Amino acid sequence: MTPYFHKEPVLTLEGVSMSYQGEVVLRDISAQVLNVVRPNMTQGQVVGFYGRSGIGKSVLCRIIAGLTAPATGTVRVGEEQHPVQPGDVGLVQQRYPLFNHRTLADNLLLAAARKHEPEAAKREVAAYLERFRLDQHGKKFPAQLSGGQRQRAAIAQQLLCSDHLILLDEPFSGLDVAMIDEVKKIILEVTTMDELNTVVIVSHDIATTTALSDTLWLMGYERDTAGQLLPGATISKNHQYDLAGMGLAWHPNVEAEPEFNRFVEQLKDEIRAA
Numbered sequence: 001m002t003p004y005f006h007k008e009p010v011l012t013l014e015g016v017s018m019s020y021q022g023e024v025v026l027r028d029i030s031a032q033v034l035n036v037v038r039p040n041m042t043q044g045q046v047v048g049f050y051g052r053s054g055i056g057k058s059v060l061c062r063i064i065a066g067l068t069a070p071a072t073g074t075v076r077v078g079e080e081q082h083p084v085q086p087g088d089v090g091l092v093q094q095r096y097p098l099f100n101h102r103t104l105a106d107n108l109l110l111a112a113a114r115k116h117e118p119e120a121a122k123r124e125v126a127a128y129l130e131r132f133r134l135d136q137h138g139k140k141f142p143a144q145l146s147g148g149q150r151q152r153a154a155i156a157q158q159l160l161c162s163d164h165l166i167l168l169d170e171p172f173s174g175l176d177v178a179m180i181d182e183v184k185k186i187i188l189e190v191t192t193m194d195e196l197n198t199v200v201i202v203s204h205d206i207a208t209t210t211a212l213s214d215t216l217w218l219m220g221y222e223r224d225t226a227g228q229l230l231p232g233a234t235i236s237k238n239h240q241y242d243l244a245g246m247g248l249a250w251h252p253n254v255e256a257e258p259e260f261n262r263f264v265e266q267l268k269d270e271i272r273a274a
């Protein structure tokens, strides 16, 4: 097993709850992502986030991104662990928010200008275009890009304007196997760019996401001591898995290992029960 240790927190949720018109959607969620350090490796963090459809994953993502204020609780991000502000966290949704009337390079420049001075923004965009193998396509408009290129562009866009933390909503849905491999590569690339880079993947593709993750969050409902179902979904402590500690954090061919497959089957059972 690759040795690792934890440093400072990069994302902290403290007692987060949310209700809409009196209906409790999220209940008292506390969870933390720590900067994982592996000797001689630049390695960011990948959190896989599961839950059944309609349970509240998107609501929690918007809260983590600072786009919706929770009813109670706080979200802290970054090295200083400041309360999240809109723009701190990139949110890559299934519909990629590129401007159709601007070229890819202009779209990225617009994002980079939120964080950098004009000259630095240009340099950053050039570096990201190359890094994401989009340098041949900078002058194209979003409609002229393939689905995979648009997805890479959307991830680059969010990395350019956010501060190390990005949330990917269903990054594998509707993709063929070759494209899934491509997106996996991008996610791994993002995490090896900077040890503080942290990617939260919300997905129904359990095996693919688990293979990439070093932490898993499973959202579900809990019962009180009398066996009554409590309102609102939560991420209980025993549903926050430390894959690094279990020897299942991403490494080449982790998906071929029997322990990995046993764990994925166990997770599927837990999701059904949650």
Ligand SMILES: Nc1ncnc2c1ncn2[C@@H]1O[C@H](COP(=O)(O)OP(=O)(O)OP(=O)(O)O)[C@@H](O)[C@H]1O
Binding pocket: 020, 025, 051, 052, 053, 054, 055, 056, 057, 058, 059, 060
């Ligand atoms: N703005 C809103 N007003 C009222 N209710 C809302 C609002 N946003 C979300 N909800 C409710 O919160 C619950 C959780 O929705 P959410 O979209 O977070 O689920 P999800 O886990 O992301 O589902 P899926 O996996 O199907 O995308 C749903 O019952 C939804 O109707």
